[in-house]
Amino acid sequence: MGVSGSGKTTVAQLLAQDLGWTFAEADDFHPPANVAKMESGHPLTDEDRWPWLRSLRDWADERAEAGEDAVVTCSALKRSYRDLLRGSRARVRFVHLDGPPELLAQRIGGRTGHFMPSSLLGSQLEALEPLGADEDGAVVSIDATPQECARAAAEALGL
Template sequence: MGVSGCGKSTVGRLLAERLGVNFVEGDALHSDRNVAKMAAGVPLTDADRHGWLQAVAEQLNNPTAEASGVVASCSALKRIYRDLLRAGAPDLRFVFLHGDRALLAQRLGSRSGHYMPPSLLESQLDTLEPPGDDEAPIRLDIALAPPRLVEQALQALQALENPS
């Protein structure tokens, strides 16, 4: 989870590969209307995001995901969004990718072929409610290379499964 440009898809794919589970690209679940709105530089509202979050939740809550696990990329910017995702998947863990605004802007500026324009970074940062300690997030600084982030995520997940 995190704002656009933080590396959710890259880290998520690598993490899913290392865990041997399926990866769900949250961006692919947006409606055509949402994609068009974002492509036009218009931030999504809570109402816009609701159906999309439900689609992500369905991917997390399906029997295959429950049996074998799944990694999904999803901005999950607000606690109410994360609560909706957790409602059907109580064991859901969030890996919060966060970083410097300048680094995020640089990444968005150099990204091609994505509908999310760099101009929406500020609205995402304004919307972001970082997960609280009570949500037990795995917080990772995106200044590190994706393979290192995956290693840190794996270590944190293992520690959650096998507390000392």
């Protein structure tokens, strides 16, 4: 979990590869209307996000029923979003990839081919609710290489 530019996709792909687990990119679950809204520079509302989050939860349920472990990227900025995801039959744990706003903005500005413009970073940072002490997960700093972040995530989760 984390805001745009935190390295969710890169770190999650490495983690899934290291563990031999299935990988999914939450952005692929967004309906076209959500993508169009973000591409035009408008932040999503909670109402925009609920169907997307439910589809992720349902995907996790399917993996659990198949006996598969998975790593899924998802911003999961608010506790209420994480609560919905934790409603899955799978054990859902979070790794919050965290870093300074300047680094996040630099990363967003340097990437190509993504629908999330850097202008929406501020709204994501405002919406972000850090993991609570009672939430199953860990915080990993993004001030290391992606591989080091993936290793730190696995270690923090005892994987």
